[in-house]
Amino acid sequence: MAKLYFRYGTMGSGKSIDLLKVAYNYEERGQTCLLIVPSIDDRNGVGKVSTRIGLSREAVICYPDTDVYKYIYELDKKINCILVDECNFLTKNQVRQLSDVVDKLNIPVICYGLRSDFRCELFEGSAELMAIADKIEEIKTICECGKKATINMRYQNGKVITSGDKIVVGGNELYKAVCRKCYKKYTGEIK
Ligand SMILES: [Zn+2]
Numbered sequence: 801m802a803k804l805y806f807r808y809g810t811m812g813s814g815k816s817i818d819l820l821k822v823a824y825n826y827e828e829r830g831q832t833c834l835l836i837v838p839s840i841d842d843r844n845g846v847g848k849v850s851t852r853i854g855l856s857r858e859a860v861i862c863y864p865d866t867d868v869y870k871y872i873y874e875l876d877k878k879i880n881c882i883l884v885d886e887c888n889f890l891t892k893n894q895v896r897q898l899s900d901v902v903d904k905l906n907i908p909v910i911c912y913g914l915r916s917d918f919r920c921e922l923f924e925g926s927a928e929l930m931a932i933a934d935k936i937e938e939i940k941t942i943c944e945c946g947k948k949a950t951i952n953m954r955y956q957n958g959k960v961i962t963s964g965d966k967i968v969v970g971g972n973e974l975y976k977a978v979c980r981k982c983y984k985k986y987t988g989e990i991k
Pocket of ligand 1 (some may be wrong): 944
């Protein structure tokens with residue numbers, strides 16, 4: 801039976817590397833994967849799964865109004881696995897559509913993404929995946945203090961930002977994965 805997976809982690813936890821590894825394992829067995837990334841801006845029409853270690857691969861872009869079930873249903877070729885990067889940017893509806901891909905087409909769907917944003921609030925896609933995924937798995941990273949990092953802290957000009965726009969295009973360098981306690985130290989909530 802196919803399953804809907806949500807594999808979440810902070811920025812820099814190696815989610816995209818894991819995704820490409822899974823794709824490689826399928827393809828090594830002669831099977832086909834479809835890679836999907838949500839559009840977070842429309843600067844270009846090319847979707848890509850990029851990793852910090854330099855590996856990258858083209859992916860199909862889905863826009864907020866894309867019906868991903870319909871798109872996959874209408875594909876000519878047989879797909880053995882759907883891999884979604886940055887799934888936190890999916891809409892709630894798209895997560896529901898992906899669950900139909902699992903339940904009606906019997907294709908496993910593995911979604912990789914962040915659980916919450918820099919304001920410590922769930923992303924729409926992640927909230928829905930938390931609600932309905934068959935398997936929820938955490939890809940762990942370590943905070944500078946040695947504890948597990950759970951929060952994507954956002955910087956601007958050396959200061960921690962706790963409000964404002966959810967999406968900033970252009971850089972991991974603005975973020976740091978920390979544990980909740982260190983986050984509170986950075987924001988001044990804990991001395
Ligand atoms: Zn810490």
